[in-house]
Amino acid sequence: xxxxxxxxxxxxxxxxxxxxxxxxxxxxxxxxxxxxxxxxxxxxxxxxxxxxxxxxxxxxxxxxxxxxxxxxxxxxxxxxxxxxxxxxxxxxxxxxxxxxxxxxxxxxxxxxxxxxxxxxxxxxxxxxxxxxxxxxxxxxxxxxxxxxxxxxxxxxxxxxx
Numbered sequence: 454x455x456x457x458x459x460x461x462x463x464x465x466x467x468x469x470x471x472x473x474x475x476x477x478x479x480x481x482x483x484x485x486x487x488x489x490x491x492x493x494x495x496x497x498x499x500x501x502x503x504x505x506x507x508x509x510x511x512x513x514x515x516x517x518x519x520x521x522x523x524x525x526x527x528x529x530x531x532x533x534x535x536x537x538x539x540x541x542x543x544x545x546x547x548x549x550x551x552x553x554x555x556x557x558x559x560x561x562x563x564x565x566x567x568x569x570x571x572x573x574x575x576x577x578x579x580x581x582x583x584x585x586x587x588x589x590x591x592x593x594x595x596x597x598x599x600x601x602x603x604x605x606x607x608x609x610x611x612x613x614x
Contacts, residue, residue: 512542515592519550521599521607528605538573538611540592548573548585552601555579561587569595585609 521534536550538561546561559575573585580602587597587609594612601607 514542515540517593517612519548520610521550522610524598524606524608525604527603528601528607531605534607542592544571546573548575550575550583552577552581552583555581557581557583559583561585563589573597573599587611 517538517540519536519538521528521536523529523532531553534550534552536548536557538549539547540561541547544563544566548557548559548561550557555577557575557577559573561571561573563569563571565571569589571587571589573583573587575583582602583599585597585599587595589595589611591612595609596611597609599607599609
């Protein structure tokens with residue numbers, strides 16, 4: 454009977470302590486404090502160490518620079534105009550350009566996947582409009598022509614730093 458009690462006591466103590474660890478921890482004043490931490494079993498399935506970084510070939514949006522170079526006398530007064538194009542890699546994109554202190558916002562849409570041609574339109578809060586025709590050489594680089602509602606014409610360069 455005594456042997457049965459000893460085994461039963463050992464089994465009860467083992468069951469109680471099997472779910473936690475008691476680890477000594479030093480308090481800020483240097484004394485040792487014993488705290489228990491619950492045991493968390495490892496997952497039943499493997500967990501990857503890290504998610505691999507996105508590659509340029511993945512369908513992640515790419516923010517590209519857009520530079521507009523003057524092509525006529527009206528455009529020459531403003532000089533080079535800069536903006537951004539966010540290529541969504543779906544044949545669509547977002548276009549934004551700062552033109553004479555006005556931020557024009559719009560979209561770009563591919564009209565042909567074979568020759569990668571597209572159109573872009575943008576509009577500003579003061580009523581300035583812009584319309585562009587472009588051709589993408591790669592998903593990250595392209596060229597085109599842009600016309601503004603004030604008669605300015607620009608050559609468009611997308612991407613390529």
